[in-house]
Amino acid sequence: MLLRALPDSGLASEKPDAATPAFRVHTFVRNIEGFFASVWPGERKAKFADFCLERGLSHAPSASGEKRGRRLFEMLYCEACGDLLLGGQRGQSCEGATVELLPSATNLENLPERPGAEYYDDMTLDEFAVFWPVEKTPAASEKGWDVWQKAALNPVTGIVTVGQETSATNAETVHGYLYFQNPPPAKKGEPVKPPSAQPFCCPNCGIDYSSRPATNRARTPIRAFRTGVTKSSQLVATELFELLHAIGADAKSIVFSDSRQDAASMALEIERLHLRDLRREILVAAAREMISDAEKEYIPEEEFKEKRDKAIQAGDDDTLERLYELKTNQKGIANLCKFRRVKIDSLLESGGDSIGKISSELAGLGISPYKYRPSADGDDKAVWYDNFIKDKNIVKYHEKLSLSDRLAIKQRIIDDQSELIDDVIFANTFFALEETGLAYPCVSDNENTPELDAWLRVFAGVYRVKENKYVDPEQSDSWHVGKDVKKAKVKRLARALFGDDNYLDNLTQVLNQFAARGHTAGLLNIGKLFLKVAKSGDPYWECGNCGRIHLHLGFKRCTRCAEQLDITPKDSVEALWEQNFLGKRIARGERDGVKRFRLKRRRIDRADG
Numbered sequence: 332m333l334l335r336a337l338p339d340s341g342l343a344s345e346k347p348d349a350a351t352p353a354f355r356v357h358t359f360v361r362n363i364e365g366f367f368a369s370v371w372p373g374e375r376k377a378k379f380a381d382f383c384l385e386r387g388l389s390h391a392p393s394a395s396g397e398k399r400g401r402r403l404f405e406m407l408y409c410e411a412c413g414d415l416l417l418g419g420q421r422g423q424s425c426e427g428a429t430v431e432l433l434p435s436a437t438n439l440e441n442l443p444e445r446p447g448a449e450y451y452d453d454m455t456l457d458e459f460a461v462f463w464p465v466e467k468t469p470a471a472s473e474k475g476w477d478v479w480q481k482a483a484l485n486p487v488t489g490i491v492t493v494g495q496e497t498s499a500t501n502a503e504t505v506h507g508y509l510y511f512q513n514p515p516p517a518k519k520g521e522p523v524k525p526p527s528a529q530p531f532c533c534p535n536c537g538i539d540y541s542s543r544p545a546t547n548r549a550r551t552p553i554r555a556f557r558t559g560v561t562k563s564s565q566l567v568a569t570e571l572f573e574l575l576h577a578i579g580a581d582a583k584s585i586v587f588s589d590s591r592q593d594a595a596s597m598a599l600e601i602e603r604l605h606l607r608d609l610r611r612e613i614l615v616a617a618a619r620e621m622i623s624d625a626e627k628e629y630i631p632e633e634e635f636k637e638k639r640d641k642a643i644q645a646g647d648d649d650t651l652e653r654l655y656e657l658k659t660n661q662k663g664i665a666n667l668c669k670f671r672r673v674k675i676d677s678l679l680e681s682g683g684d685s686i687g688k689i690s691s692e693l694a695g696l697g698i699s700p701y702k703y704r705p706s707a708d709g710d711d712k713a714v715w716y717d718n719f720i721k722d723k724n725i726v727k728y729h730e731k732l733s734l735s736d737r738l739a740i741k742q743r744i745i746d747d748q749s750e751l752i753d754d755v756i757f758a759n760t761f762f763a764l765e766e767t768g769l770a771y772p773c774v775s776d777n778e779n780t781p782e783l784d785a786w787l788r789v790f791a792g793v794y795r796v797k798e799n800k801y802v803d804p805e806q807s808d809s810w811h812v813g814k815d816v817k818k819a820k821v822k823r824l825a826r827a828l829f830g831d832d833n834y835l836d837n838l839t840q841v842l843n844q845f846a847a848r849g850h851t852a853g854l855l856n857i858g859k860l861f862l863k864v865a866k867s868g869d870p871y872w873e874c875g876n877c878g879r880i881h882l883h884l885g886f887k888r889c890t891r892c893a894e895q896l897d898i899t900p901k902d903s904v905e906a907l908w909e910q911n912f913l914g915k916r917i918a919r920g921e922r923d924g925v926k927r928f929r930l931k932r933r934r935i936d937r938a939d940g
Contacts, residue, residue: 362563365450366556367434369401370417370464370486372505377464379406379415387435402489404432407451407461410554411759411891412536412877417462418451418528418555419489428493430460430509432484451528451555459528461510461553462491469508469534470892473793473819474541476515477532479508508534515545529553536877536892537820538759542794543801552759568601569608606698611755611762611913615769616920617688618673618862625664630657671866672776675752676858679745684727686719690744691726694719701743749798749857756862757791757799767914768871768907770862771882774848783844784863785885790845790855792891793818798857810853813838824893828886870900871907880907 369381369391381391381401391400407416419432451459462484463469469479482493484505491509512526529551531541538552630638635658642650667673679687690700699715718740720729728737756764756772765771765788772791773784790796797804810816813825813835825834842853849859865882872881874889874896881889882904887896908914 363556363558366406367403368406369403370484370505371401371503372486375466377417377505377507389434402486403434404462404489405434405451406556407553408556409533409535409538409552411533411538411552412879414465414533414535414877416534416553417464417484419460420454420458421460422489430491430493432460432462432489432491450557452557454528456510456512456526456528460491461528461530462507463510463534464505464507465535466506470532470537471819472530472532472541473539474515474531476513476541477530477534478511478513479534480511482507482509515541527551536879537823538792538891539820564597564601569605608913609696609698610693610751612917612920613689613692614678614752614755615764615767615913615917617678617692618770618864619917619921621673621677621688622667622671622864625667629661629664629668666776670777671864672773672861673864674776674859674861675749679748679858680741684730685725686728686741686744687748689748694726695721701740701747745858746798750800753791753796753798753857754800756857756860757788757796759792762913764862765882766880766907767911768865768869768880768882768904769914769917770864773861773863774845774850776861780844781883782886783841784883785888785890786841786845787855787860788890789821789824790853793820795853796855796857804854807852807854810842812842816842816853824888827888827893865904867903867905869904871902871904872896872898873901 363384365384365386367383367385367388368379370377370379372378381403383391383403388403391403393400404417404419407418408414409416417432420435422431422433462482463479464484469477471477480493482491484491484507486503486505493509510528510530512530514524514526517523530553531551532539533552540550540552543550635654639651639654642648642654677687678689685691686694686700693700694716697716701715703715718729718732718736719726721727728740732740755762758764760766771784772787774780774787775783791799794802795807795810796802808815808817816822816825816838821838822834825838828834829837845851845853845855850856863882869882872884873879874881874892874894876894877889877892879889879891881896884896884898887898888894889896908918
């Protein structure tokens with residue numbers, strides 16, 4: 332078994348022979364239901380130890396000579412910057428300015444008739460308390476709903492006391508902030524909801540989700556260390572299927588559960604999550620392929636002059652004519668090869684009867700390039716794949732479609748794919764494109780606008796992208812001049828860059844530069860943006876405060892928390908490719924020739940029958 336695992340370890344120089352005996356392995360993957368640790372004070376941030384995964388334990392195992400181990404607290408983290416927080420269910424015995432953090436609920440007398448929420452994600456502020464063990468001013472939330480009060484945590488008893496003067500003499504006291512909330516106002520006719528235990532804004536990096544709809548569960552960046560059954564199952568299934576496809580086997584998945592409904596739901600979720608990851612991969616791969624194709628066709632100026640001079644000396648008019656024709660045709664790809672910036676519209680659209688690169692790849696794998704729901708009774712007279720036809724390796728619109736039908740489908744593809752691309756490019760987690768080291772969004776096809784490229788990511792972070800699923804362009808405020816900007820994060824960064832006296836005028840200049848490129852009123856249009864595709868050896872920078880990855884220096888400040896960036900690169904992008912899930916899959920696919928696949932295929936008829 333150890334020999335069989337050598338190829339994945341990176342230690343073996345050769346792959347095993349195809350005749351290497353195969354064997355069956357039963358793998359059990361445990362889903363994490365929480366992450367717990369003890370805490371003690373550090374210089375500015377708390378330190379953690381005694382890590383464990385067992386929910387309900389109040390104390391860690393005791394060390395030699397100790398009667399009892401240290402108190403355990405539930406660990407929370409920001410999905411954007413990774414900063415750590417503590418949490419616990421509120422004890423009932425504490426009153427006033429004190430709160431006890433408990434690993435499990437205390438209202439046992441209500442069981443089993445009225446069980447409380449089991450996990451942090453579903454709890455209210457009266458049930459769960461969040462403590463940030465850091466001695467610095469928390470980032471302000473956009474709408475003022477988050478309130479952080481100075482407090483001190485006794486790591487032995489688990490009691491948090493509000494007020495900075497309390498417990499100041501105790502050497503083991505952990506100082507920080509306890510979370511409270513000004514609940515959002517209820518809509519007319521709706522009951523007032525109790526404040527939630529989940530902060531809308533990260534106190535460390537300032538990422539703010541308060542602009543998301545109230546019905547959305549992902550309205551907080553502060554997460555518990557809890558893996559979902561479907562997501563972990565999907566990751567395992569994807570890796571296993573990839574291995575089976577690599578050896579030419581027919582990959583199949585069998586889902587077991589206590590009920591048919593649960594098994595069907597899990598199978599559906601595995602496929603859905605796999606398709607989401609597949610779409611991310613296709614976007615980046617299509618951009619990289621477009622540049623690769625352009626580089627193969629492009630003739631450098633020196634090589635062109637050399638061939639032209641030889642043709643003139645030889646009197647070869649035919650060769651000379653072909654050279655000038657080629658030179659004329661490649662004017663459009665000269666900048667693409669030089670700056671490696673792909674316009675997003677070019678990935679979505681294509682001339683003639685063929686569809687865009689992304690849509691073609693999706694359709695070729697049997698995936699609808701636009702949102703499609705089959706008929707409930709199964710009697711579909713116009714299923715999505717009937718609208719396309721495959722001619723060799725090119726997917727085209729079916730000739731039976733009228734011009735109006737073709738334009739309608741084309742618009743649906745652009746609208747749906749644009750929303751997907753926004754999620755891939757501007758996600759706040761490690762799935763964001765720039766975090767992978769593969770590419771980053773920019774506003775032009777050259778390198779003359781590094782600061783505006785940085786502002787692009789700032790604007791996207793405050794929901795100024797038209798195609799974002801949380802944005803309604805009709806309801807968004809128009810930003811024409813600096814004083815129109817109401818977002819605190821944007822104004823805070825502008826003050827840091829330009830000073831209190833000039834930041835409004837400079838914000839007006841930024842808005843004017845965006846408007847000149849088609850992004851009017853401070854709202855960004857996905858199709859008019861570009862992707863700068865990184866190549867081996869390109870550097871990257873990492874924010875020392877929130878950990879955000881930057882593939883360019885921009886205005887030399889972090890585009891998330893506004894802290895100064897170290898101008899010395901941390902490493903080259905290859906390091907990110909090996910660390911990030913998406914980057915690793917794409918780099919491995921190009922290196923080892925691993926093809927993309929989906930879990931369920933639908934065949935597209937060929938033009939030749």
